[in-house]
Amino acid sequence: MEVLLLALVGIAGIAFLTTYFGQRWKSKKDGDEESETSEEPLEECCGAHEICETDLINKMSEEILYYEDQELDAYRNFEENDFNDDQIDEFREVLYSLKQNEMEGWLRSLELRKIELPSIIKSEVVFMLVNE
Structure with a gap:
């Protein structure tokens, strides 16, 4: 044993x-x-990978690009729950007019402009990004 x-x-x-x-x-x-x-x-991103595209957006200069959404500047420093239905529709109008490859650039532009998305639009953006 x-x-x-x-x-x-x-x-x-x-x-x-x-x-x-x-x-x-x-x-x-x-x-x-x-x-x-x-x-x-890495010299240059091939653009065929989602990671590369995200890195390129993050490395973008602090230059603000507009996506025909200058009217959204009026909502600078709003909180995500401070929007009424008409204001939310303004965001929705811009969101659904974007091309699929412009979504991340638009979100970066809003971030640089200190514009927070309404909470309902955030949900829609997440849904759209997941479905890509």
């Missing part, structure tokens, strides 16, 4: 050590690969 118990403890110890050193070796190997790939800066 004692021999069986010692054998089980020995096997568990070997399994633990194998796992421990395997993980350390793997993380060290992955760290080397990451440093090699991160040294190469």
